[in-house]
Amino acid sequence: MVANMSRFGSLQAIPRQLLRTSVHLRAGLQGARTTISRSYATANDQRPSQPTQPTFDNRVKIVEVGPRDGLQNEKKSIPLATKIELIERLAKTGLQTIEAGAFVSPKWVPQMANSDEILEHLLKTPPPSPVPLTFSFLAPNTKGLESALSILGKYPDAYETETTRSGKSAQEGGKPALEIAVFAAATESFSQKNLNCSIDASLRQFKEVIQQAKQANLRVRAYISVVLGCPFEGYDVDPHRVAAIATDLLEMGADEISLGDTTGMGTAPRTKELLNCLSLAGIRNEDLAMHFHDTYAQALVNTAVALEHGIRTFDSSVGGLGGCPYSPGATGNVATENVVYFMESLGMDTGVDLDRVADIGDWITREIGKPNDSVVGKAVLGARKREKKEGGDAEAPQT
Numbered sequence: 150m151v152a153n154m155s156r157f158g159s160l161q162a163i164p165r166q167l168l169r170t171s172v173h174l175r176a177g178l179q180g181a182r183t184t185i186s187r188s189y190a191t192a193n194d195q196r197p198s199q200p201t202q203p204t205f206d207n208r209v210k211i212v213e214v215g216p217r218d219g220l221q222n223e224k225k226s227i228p229l230a231t232k233i234e235l236i237e238r239l240a241k242t243g244l245q246t247i248e249a250g251a252f253v254s255p256k257w258v259p260q261m262a263n264s265d266e267i268l269e270h271l272l273k274t275p276p277p278s279p280v281p282l283t284f285s286f287l288a289p290n291t292k293g294l295e296s297a298l299s300i301l302g303k304y305p306d307a308y309e310t311e312t313t314r315s316g317k318s319a320q321e322g323g324k325p326a327l328e329i330a331v332f333a334a335a336t337e338s339f340s341q342k343n344l345n346c347s348i349d350a351s352l353r354q355f356k357e358v359i360q361q362a363k364q365a366n367l368r369v370r371a372y373i374s375v376v377l378g379c380p381f382e383g384y385d386v387d388p389h390r391v392a393a394i395a396t397d398l399l400e401m402g403a404d405e406i407s408l409g410d411t412t413g414m415g416t417a418p419r420t421k422e423l424l425n426c427l428s429l430a431g432i433r434n435e436d437l438a439m440h441f442h443d444t445y446a447q448a449l450v451n452t453a454v455a456l457e458h459g460i461r462t463f464d465s466s467v468g469g470l471g472g473c474p475y476s477p478g479a480t481g482n483v484a485t486e487n488v489v490y491f492m493e494s495l496g497m498d499t500g501v502d503l504d505r506v507a508d509i510g511d512w513i514t515r516e517i518g519k520p521n522d523s524v525v526g527k528a529v530l531g532a533r534k535r536e537k538k539e540g541g542d543a544e545a546p547q548t
């Protein structure tokens with residue numbers, strides 16, 4: 150639970166029935182183009198895309214992408230020790246998944262060049278954490294995956310796989326789990342800029358990466374970028390193309406699809422249209438995560454739409470750090486502080502300690518000389534400062 154929500158006043162929880170996956174959303178797609186329903190949907194007939202009796206689950210998983218997505222765009226090299234300290238601090242907050250690095254070409258994204266050292270450090274010295282932790286690393290091709298696997302091979306007993314997961318936190322003697330992430334794009338132009346190949350060619354590479362990662366019993370996440378707007382092709386990204394790519398990736402064995410609004414061009418109606426399209430294609434909400442950027446300050450509105458649709462996994466970045474090197478003008482990811490506050494104000498349970506995350510946002514933005522882009526983070530720190538001044542029982546910073 151978030152510490153001291155009461156500090157922020159008496160926000161009323163939104164009535165639960167308003168948040169339930171609403172069947173009426175499905176009616177909105179009557180004019181949709183051909184529904185994609187390929188073997189993924191049929192192979193998963195036992196897994197209905199929409200429950201007939203919607204059940205309400207108020208647990209939300211937040212995937213912290215700050216150490217990778219948040220830092221990858223920084224021009225000045227960030228010391229390895231700072232990156233590791235960021236991950237270690239985040240591990241103490243109740244976050245369950247932390248994206249810690251990327252095995253990509255150092256010529257393309259120099260900031261991620263020491264991801265091998267980060268992985269090795271996390272295996273040798275797993276950070277204390279109150280919850281079972283997963284560390285995620287990007288790998289766009291077999292070269293990236295093999296680099297990651299060669300490090301894992303040196304420490305076979307230091308991590309958990311899909312088959313050995315104990316569900317224990319580090320504090321209970323558990324080891325971290327490892328996840329590999331591939332990243333496709335919904336438009337040809339973005340695929341060329343980001344991966345130097347077409348969408349089809351990238352999917353062929355990912356098939357190999359996913360198969361090898363699954364052979365190593367690792368969980369695989371698959372991103373699809375620019376699902377709600379492309380810096381090169383504009384707003385009109387076809388949701389059916391997104392559904393087709395997501396279906397391909399799931400059929401290859403990906404465990405989760407993260408839908409990237411890389412440019413922050415997403416709006417509430419188009420988020421709804423996209424999610425409806427994916428549901429009609431047979432893709433389950435449980436297999437989806439949302440990855441919003443806040444360039445046009447729409448991230449929380451779109452989050453609310455996704456939450457109502459039934460999505461329960463959301464990516465965010467502490468301090469609102471981030472941006473994509475191949476998305477000119479895109480600003481940071483939605484801030485973790487904002488998402489945690491927003492979720493908890495709706496009665497959702499993130500399990501993340503907002504006070505601690507706000508401290509980390511303040512610390513890391515100072516470390517790398519960036520403004521703290523989390524309005525909630527700044528408000529939390531401001532409230533604490535005022536309480537301290539007034540001689541209240543303010544808590545000491547917890548990081």
Ligand SMILES: CC(C)(COP(=O)([O-])OP(=O)([O-])OC[C@H]1O[C@@H](n2cnc3c(N)ncnc32)[C@H](O)[C@@H]1OP(=O)([O-])[O-])[C@@H](O)C(=O)NCCC(=O)NCCSC(=O)C[C@@](C)(O)CC(=O)[O-]
Nearest residue numbers: 252253254257289292293343344345372374375409411473
């Ligand atoms: C995919 C490639 C490698 C193709 O890059 P390429 O230049 O077409 O590939 P290549 O096979 O010709 O290799 C070129 C050089 O890179 C090396 N190389 C090749 N692969 C690797 C590797 N895995 N690790 C380390 N080195 C590698 C390879 O060995 C070679 O080295 P050289 O012989 O010239 O010395 C390149 O385009 C690349 O690394 N792209 C990554 C771009 C990237 O990281 N983008 C940011 C992440 S995606 C994102 O941020 C969006 C997301 C996920 O957050 C969601 C959202 O918001 O949308």
